[in-house]
Amino acid sequence: MHSKFRPPSSTSLTFRLRLPKLIVELEAALRDVTEGWAEDDRERVFEIATALANSCKVEGLREPAVVARSLACLMKLSKEQILPIEAAFREKLQELLGSLKGTAHQVLTGSG
Numbered sequence: 001m002h003s004k005f006r007p008p009s010s011t012s013l014t015f016r017l018r019l020p021k022l023i024v025e026l027e028a029a030l031r032d033v034t035e036g037w038a039e040d041d042r043e044r045v046f047e048i049a050t051a052l053a054n055s056c057k058v059e060g061l062r063e064p065a066v067v068a069r070s071l072a073c074l075m076k077l078s079k080e081q082i083l084p085i086e087a088a089f090r091e092k093l094q095e096l097l098g099s100l101k102g103t104a105h106q107v108l109t110g111s112g
Contacts (some may be wrong), residue, residue: 009109011059022052023104026071030093037079046075052100064103071096 032040053068074093078111082089106112 015059019104023101034090037082042075046072067096067099
């Protein structure tokens with residue numbers, strides 16, 4: 001049986017130590033973004049999500065890497081592109097964040 005998550009002992013200690021902080025930073029940055037869709041705020045989420053995607057990829061966590069990369073890509077939309085679909089866009093951001101938070105929980109606890 002193939003599991004999409006590896007037990008904590010198979011991810012690096014550095015990754016497990018930094019993952020909770022990265023998720024907290026990402027969540028805070030997403031809150032800032034949704035207050036006005038400012039370009040600087042979107043760029044910050046892009047940077048955090050890209051770093052998370054790269055880290056997940058290095059750790060062999062393919063699906064969370066794809067989720068984080070998707071979140072990063074959404075930040076490349078302009079404010080003008082976001083506003084007509086704002087409600088659905090916010091919902092998608094929360095869905096992706098929720099998936100990443102679930103991944104962090106599973107990696108840190110070895111569940112999943």
